[in-house]
Amino acid sequence: MEKDIKISFHNYGFRSFITVNLCQECPRQDNKGCCGLYSPVFYPTDFAYWLDKKPELINFILNLPNITILNTSITVNSPPDGEGYRCPMHSLESGCLLAQKLRESICRYFVCPGLYWQDELKLSRWKDFFEQIFEHEITINNTIAAKMQSENLSLRVPEQRSACFEFMKKMVLELTAAMPEMFTTLPKHEEFWIRRELAFGKQWLL
Numbered sequence: 108m109e110k111d112i113k114i115s116f117h118n119y120g121f122r123s124f125i126t127v128n129l130c131q132e133c134p135r136q137d138n139k140g141c142c143g144l145y146s147p148v149f150y151p152t153d154f155a156y157w158l159d160k161k162p163e164l165i166n167f168i169l170n171l172p173n174i175t176i177l178n179t180s181i182t183v184n185s186p187p188d189g190e191g192y193r194c195p196m197h198s199l200e201s202g203c204l205l206a207q208k209l210r211e212s213i214c215r216y217f218v219c220p221g222l223y224w225q226d227e228l229k230l231s232r233w234k235d236f237f238e239q240i241f242e243h244e245i246t247i248n249n250t251i252a253a254k255m256q257s258e259n260l261s262l263r264v265p266e267q268r269s270a271c272f273e274f275m276k277k278m279v280l281e282l283t284a285a286m287p288e289m290f291t292t293l294p295k296h297e298e299f300w301i302r303r304e305l306a307f308g309k310q311w312l313l
């Protein structure tokens with residue numbers, strides 16, 4: 108079955124994201140789609156944004172039952188759900204509990220491979236944009252991780268956590284003060300339609 112699908116690109120600098128209208132009727136037909144196969148990992152750029160916009164998320168994530176805390180990241184491990192898993196931040200009623208800009212980068216950029224949007228010539232500038240932004244964010248997070256290591260700061264130490272989050276916020280502000288040119292060369296929002304052959308259930312690969 109072929110379907111016309113709307114893909115939308117949202118340019119918010121380091122909090123940019125992609126949406127597709129297909130999610131409302133996800134071909135996986137399991138009420139969780141890609142959120143059933145992923146455990147989100149939050150990094151300094153995410154914590155810095157949370158501290159600014161929704162600081163209560165820090166305690167929320169720290170109090171979730173199954174998290175993995177490393178020096179500068181926190182993974183929210185998805186518990187088993189049916190034949191697969193389900194992200195603890197996913198609700199049956201409304202999908203992800205986090206607003207788009209509060210999500211980590213994979214959750215903001217992921218589009219199921221069956222849409223292979225990157226192959227569309229008309230979308231190539233958005234492909235370049237998201238590839239660059241992804242790399243840029245990794246560089247920022249690695250820079251912060253190295254600096255925190257040199258300062259003997261780690262999220263693994265409960266007494267240091269407040270200081271770690273403040274340190275991350277300060278460094279993200281410094282490292283993103285000069286915004287890359289690519290942020291200004293693309294519009295805030297742009298929508299496109301693509302036609303694709305759909306498969307259903309596990310035939311729709313993730």
Ligand code: SF4
Pocket residue numbers: 127129130131132133134135139140141142217218219313
């Ligand atoms: S698998 Fe695709 S359609 Fe389904 S929720 Fe994820 S991105 Fe949306």
Ligand code: SF4
Pocket residue numbers: 141142145146147194195196197198202203204205210211214
């Ligand atoms: S954080 Fe949200 S978008 Fe990411 S896997 Fe969990 S429910 Fe899905």
